Amino acid sequence: MIILKSPAEIEKIRSAGRVLARILRTLGESITPGVTTTADLDALARLLAKEAGARPAFKGYMGYPAHICTSVNNQVVHGLPSGRVLMPGDIVSIDMGIELDGYYADAAITVPVGEVSTEAQRLLDITRQALYVGIDQARVGNRIGDIASAIQRFVEKHGYSVVRELVGHGVGRKIHEDPPVPNFGKPGRGTVLREGMTLAIEPMVNQGKPQVVCLPDKWTFVTEDGKLSAHFEHTVAITRKGPLILTVE
Ligand code: MF3
Ligand code: CO
Numbered sequence: 538m539i540i541l542k543s544p545a546e547i548e549k550i551r552s553a554g555r556v557l558a559r560i561l562r563t564l565g566e567s568i569t570p571g572v573t574t575t576a577d578l579d580a581l582a583r584l585l586a587k588e589a590g591a592r593p594a595f596k597g598y599m600g601y602p603a604h605i606c607t608s609v610n611n612q613v614v615h616g617l618p619s620g621r622v623l624m625p626g627d628i629v630s631i632d633m634g635i636e637l638d639g640y641y642a643d644a645a646i647t648v649p650v651g652e653v654s655t656e657a658q659r660l661l662d663i664t665r666q667a668l669y670v671g672i673d674q675a676r677v678g679n680r681i682g683d684i685a686s687a688i689q690r691f692v693e694k695h696g697y698s699v700v701r702e703l704v705g706h707g708v709g710r711k712i713h714e715d716p717p718v719p720n721f722g723k724p725g726r727g728t729v730l731r732e733g734m735t736l737a738i739e740p741m742v743n744q745g746k747p748q749v750v751c752l753p754d755k756w757t758f759v760t761e762d763g764k765l766s767a768h769f770e771h772t773v774a775i776t777r778k779g780p781l782i783l784t785v786e
Contacts, residue, residue, distance in 0.1 A: 550735055559786050564585075568650055574620050590637065606631075736772070743762075
């Protein structure tokens with residue numbers, strides 16, 4: 538069941554989103570190549586959420602043990618923070634959800650650690666752009682398939698692939714709501730978008746083949762072929778005036 542949100546509720550999600558965007562930016566800026574571990578990012582995320590009066594939404598969700606997901610290089614999503622030191626040339630996806638005043642926002646960025654290869658940088662750029670291409674379709678009267686297919690077409694046009702096993706989702710009163718928001722599909726198919734829907738749109742883009750596998754830790758997804766993967770996510774409201782990105786400062 539899709540929960541439509543009132544303008545007042547969208548404002549609440551936006552407040553959560555504002556806090557979240559600031560936390561993610563701060564986390565990205567905190568990385569010292571060769572020094573910072575993904576567990577350091579997790580600890581800082583916990584602290585920054587606490588200071589903002591927000592609750593990290595992933596911790597304890599289905600037993601998830603950390604406050605953020607940190608996915609490095611060939612890791613796609615749901616990477617567990619650990620003692621791994623972020624090294625120059627790595628790319629790291631930082632994914633976080635927070636609850637503020639009863640409402641949830643969810644967002645992710647992938648950032649370069651120090652100098653990265655031009656191929657890695659291009660993957661980041663295309664994945665970020667794919668998110669905005671998807672968001673541009675998040676309009677009243679369009680369908681979920683319009684978002685999905687726009688992302689897929691853009692990604693594949695640039696020689697990359699989209700992950701099939703993991704998808705975006707509704708978000709707002711809970712961290713995961715209906716409908717699923719895939720990053721692949723056909724235009725004109727799926728749920729019709731209505732005013733008041735709030736969606737987490739989150740392309741996961743692989744440099745090589747689309748297949749992913751889950752590690753024995755039961756959380757971390759990695760690319761099957763070992764190539765790089767990137768991930769960007771925003772929480773977006775569907776309004777009469779067009780898509781409204783809620784996870785911005
Ligand atoms: N960020 C993921 C998403 O966008 C959720 C992570 S769930 C957790 O859906 F359990 F790993 F926290
Ligand atoms: Co999400």
